[in-house]
Amino acid sequence: MAEAKAAQPATMFEKIWRRHVVVDRPDGYTLLYIDRHLIHDGSYNAFQRLAANGMKLRRPDRAYATPDHYMPTNTRDKSTIADPNHKRMVVGLTEHAAATGVTIFDIGDRRQGIVHVVGPEQGITLPGITLVCGDSHTSTHGALGCLAFGIGSSEVTHVLATQTLWQRKPKAMRVNIEGQLGFGITGKDVILAIIAHIGAAGGTGHVLEYAGSGIRQLSIEGRLTLCNMSIEGGGRAGMIAPDDKTYEFIAGRPYAPKGEAWDRALAFWRSLPSDDGASFDREVTLVGPEIAPMVTWGTSPEDAAPVTEAVPDPAAAPDAARRDGQARALAYMGLEPGTPIAEIPVDRVFIGSCTNSRIEDLRMAAAVAKGRKAQIPSWIVPGSGIIKEQAEAEGLDKIFTEAGFEWREAGCSMCVGMNGEIGRPGERIASTSNRNFVGRQGKGVRTHLVSPAMAAAAAVTGHFTDVRRMLPA
Amino acid sequence: MTQSSKEQPPPFERLTGTAVAIDQPNVDTDQIIPARFLALPRAEQVAHLFNDVRYREDGTPREGFPLNAPTAAGAQILIAERNFGCGSSREHAVSVLVDNGFRVFIAPSFGDIFHNNSFQNGALPIRLPAERIREMIDHLARRPDARITVDLEAQTVTGPDNWTQSFEIDSFRKQCLIEGTDDISLTLSYADAIAAHEQRAAAETDWL
Structure with a gap:
């Protein structure tokens, strides 16, 4: 563990990677050990393939499952799932978990929720580990100082069978946010500003480490939101060095170390942050105080602008390809160039998803909703049963329902709409989720990505509004 | 065949065929196959490749979408702009392309997970310089029946004007594809x- 050759400064990514190498092949491929594996109800085929090939799950003690994608969020009764294919996914997860001995937080268990909310909440996500899941937003977990990335279904089967993955080592990129963030600015605004800056493919082939005073300032919830959307900037993973906020967040969680083991773990965790002088393949810096509440106007997360600005004019785009792309996006979104973003009317609001459904997100939305009335249909979908309970204990559900918001059960819901919860063609949705792709929230639906506070502000005003004017000081 | 079994295409060697060009950057996997089709058995997903951009509300094909051109039938090569296959990790995006006959994807860059998923399904993702991609897309616009040759062993793409461009591939992935x-x-x-x-x-x- 303590090697003599500590002379070469290393990045946090490098330190974690090195500890998990099982085999380094001369052709540049590495067999990487996976410490913890998260599984959701979309993993049906991966389990089926394992069984069909007569293979056993190597480490059932390292896998944790919870249904999130296919379960409706207006009920906790699996028998009411109307679509037989959806029901097969949800019920199949229960059966596969029972057959293989995997821990499951099932429907009806208060610990059930969105897999990327449940991992950190249960203390499954810990600094220094490798963690994977068959879902691109697995980058979320890196907020606690681990290496976490999304994989495909065949790779899920590979991890189930071998607890390893073949990987080519990604490059490392550091994204610095220098200077304090302004009042009302959240992790969501920061990551949208970053993606607008580097582009949707800006981090391709890289693990992104977020650093700087603007990052340290963020709560753990804010950091989880930030790392969650690393994939939307093309990043293989996102990570943030653990600090005292991290340790405080983890302490006492069910699957986190306790007692003497905690002390040993803590000593190890403190060795993880990138060394001074560690070199990154790329580095970009954004000025923290300049970041404003962000709203996406197009059909890629890179199409983001401050709420104080206007919809861009494709004619001003730097090249023909971008001009065509922007024009296509605006046609789909039904927007005219030059329209102030704050004048765009909204038809519906969705507050939830693995990006923004944690307790801090709900508190911020409630602070805006309190004493006001939703002008449009607005849903609140908590990230887990535990968050739902906590919010109810704090009276947030009352604030929301009195303001005309709908208070629902935990799941992915309208972020991806796999459970049938989608918008209508042409509907314009202010959403706290992570993707504004064409058709993401239903065929023809127009998605604008925003923070929970900005979504709540849109709900009570009926259009995008600079939430900094509405938040209690 | 059951939907749980992985339909591994035969080992990859050399391929000459026609191509379809999707002239857009950031084509995400939600577009390649929308979420509402993911729970269907694999055999039923095949009809839904690019469903929402390819078909109208009533199910009739949208003219102008490249896959609806008569010359698209039988194409084994798909050419696209940067960041093809970004977004969701859904492996169905690769399998539905493979089930529609595509074995090679050529773009300036790919979403990392889509890139990995391609190899898992016996498909070959090739990164070529953006200028070369532009040339190929422009050529296909004039000559949609142009033929392109991909030689994995030699790591080359030979275009319709008989230029030959070499490409990089990890020797590990190359070996896995060739040997299946x-x-x-x-x-x-x-x-x-x-x-x-x-x-x-x-x-x-x-x-x-």
Whole structure:
């Protein structure tokens, strides 16, 4: 563990990677050990393939499952799932978990929720580990100082069978946010500003480490939101060095170390942050105080602008390809160039998803909703049963329902709409989720990505509004 | 065949055929196959490749969408702009392309997970310089029946004007494609190394 050759400064990514190498092949491929594996109800085929090939799950003690994608969020009764294919996914997860001995937080268990909310909440996500899941937003977990990335279904089967993955080592990129963030600015605004800056493919082939005073300032919830959307900037993973906020967040969680083991773990965790002088393949810096509440106007997360600005004019785009792309996006979104973003009317609001459904997100939305009335249909979908309970204990559900918001059960819901919860063609949705792709929230639906506070502000005003004017000081 | 079995295409060698160009950057996997089709059995997904951009509300094909051109039938090569296959990790995006006959994807860059998923399904993703992609897309606009040759062994793409461009591929992935090797069987040959790692890690990070 303590090697003599500590002379070469290393990045946090490098330190974690090195500890998990099982085999380094001369052709540049590495067999990487996976410490913890998260599984959701979309993993049906991966389990089926394992069984069909007569293979056993190597480490059932390292896998944790919870249904999130296919379960409706207006009920906790699996028998009411109307679509037989959806029901097969949800019920199949229960059966596969029972057959293989995997821990499951099932429907009806208060610990059930969105897999990327449940991992950190249960203390499954810990600094220094490798963690994977068959879902691109697995980058979320890196907020606690681990290496976490999304994989495909065949790779899920590979991890189930071998607890390893073949990987080519990604490059490392550091994204610095220098200077304090302004009042009302959240992790969501920061990551949208970053993606607008580097582009949707800006981090391709890289693990992104977020650093700087603007990052340290963020709560753990804010950091989880930030790392969650690393994939939307093309990043293989996102990570943030653990600090005292991290340790405080983890302490006492069910699957986190306790007692003497905690002390040993803590000593190890403190060795993880990138060394001074560690070199990154790329580095970009954004000025923290300049970041404003962000709203996406197009059909890629890179199409983001401050709420104080206007919809861009494709004619001003730097090249023909971008001009065509922007024009296509605006046609789909039904927007005219030059329209102030704050004048765009909204038809519906969705507050939830693995990006923004944690307790801090709900508190911020409630602070805006309190004493006001939703002008449009607005849903609140908590990230887990535990968050739902906590919010109810704090009276947030009352604030929301009195303001005309709908208070629902935990799941992915309208972020991806796999459970049938989608918008209508042409509907314009202010959403706290992570993707504004064409058709993401239903065929023809127009998605604008925003923070929970900005979504709540849109709900009570009926259009995008600079939430900094509405938040209690 | 059941939907759970992975339909591994035959080992990859050399391929000459027609191509379809999707002249857009950032084509995400939600567009390649929308979420509402993911729970369908694989055999029923095949009809839904690019469903929402390819078909109108009433199910009739939208003219102008490249896959609806008569010359698209039988194409084995798909050419696209940067960041093809970004977004969701859904492997269905690759399998539905493979089930529609595509074996090669050529773009300036790919979403990382889509890139990995391609190899898992016997498909070859090739990164070529953006200018070369532009040339190919422009050529296909004039001559949609142009033929392109991909030689994996030689790591070359030969275009319709008879230019030849070499491409990079990890030798590990190249070997797996040529031999049709299954990753899991390969990994299981390292079982001792995995066990040794687990023993070492159990001592060092015993809280996991």
